[in-house]
Amino acid sequence: DAKTTQPNSMESNEEEPVHLPCNHSTISGTDYIHWYRQLPSQGPEYVIHGLTSNVNNRMASLAIAEDRKSSTLILHRATLRDAAVYYCIRGGNTPLVFGKGTRLSVIA
Amino acid sequence: NAGVTQTPKFQVLKTGQSMTLQCAQDMNHNSMYWYRQDPGMGLRLIYYSASEGTTDKGEVPNGYNVSRLNKREFSLRLESAAPSQTSVYFCASRTSGGAYGTQYFGPGTRLTVL
Numbered sequence: 001d002a003k004t005t006q007p008n009s010m011e012s013n014e015e016e017p018v019h020l021p022c023n024h025s026t027i028s029g030t031d032y033i034h035w036y037r038q039l040p041s042q043g044p045e046y047v048i049h050g051l052t053s054n055v056n057n058r059m060a061s062l063a064i065a066e067d068r069k070s071s072t073l074i075l076h077r078a079t080l081r082d083a084a085v086y087y088c089i090r091g092g093n094t095p096l097v098f099g100k101g102t103r104l105s106v107i108a
Numbered sequence: 109n110a111g112v113t114q115t116p117k118f119q120v121l122k123t124g125q126s127m128t129l130q131c132a133q134d135m136n137h138n139s140m141y142w143y144r145q146d147p148g149m150g151l152r153l154i155y156y157s158a159s160e161g162t163t164d165k166g167e168v169p170n171g172y173n174v175s176r177l178n179k180r181e182f183s184l185r186l187e188s189a190a191p192s193q194t195s196v197y198f199c200a201s202r203t204s205g206g207a208y209g210t211q212y213f214g215p216g217t218r219l220t221v222l
Binding site for chain 2: 032046051
């Protein structure tokens, strides 16, 4: 049970922003929200994580709703290299549980 | 700094054969994990080791055994391989720090059981 809900797939044009949504309505107060992505034929890689406030790093931004029941991963300018499966995970002090994620396609 | 390494990269077994998948990390992480990923699916946890000397079952442990050899190494053994174990196997390690720890994954082992 991944305990998060994501769309199966999304499509974006190259160099456009992409907003990947995630619902986690039963999140506990101590769970972090983690995002990983998996490029074709590779292992998952860390993208970003946060607890309550919005977070930015060199790869992406994470916007967390005030009630923490949902979040959005933002890729500011999608490139062809960003085509991957993106996983949104509620992280407690236990092993991370990966659902099926959102498959992002980027169109040139 | 190699991160998480896995051997072998590819393996073909016949039903009933045994083999051990090796995993090592050089980041001094306490926690290590084994996942499997079937086509079109997310990752499912097989076993994990929260620290050296401890191991625990994950979601799909049947047919597998693990050994946390030392802090760096965590191996996964298939005693009698079955076609249902055809999958891609990923090892991961995690920074300490509880809920916000980041997991680092190896490149995977692609296993086919005939």
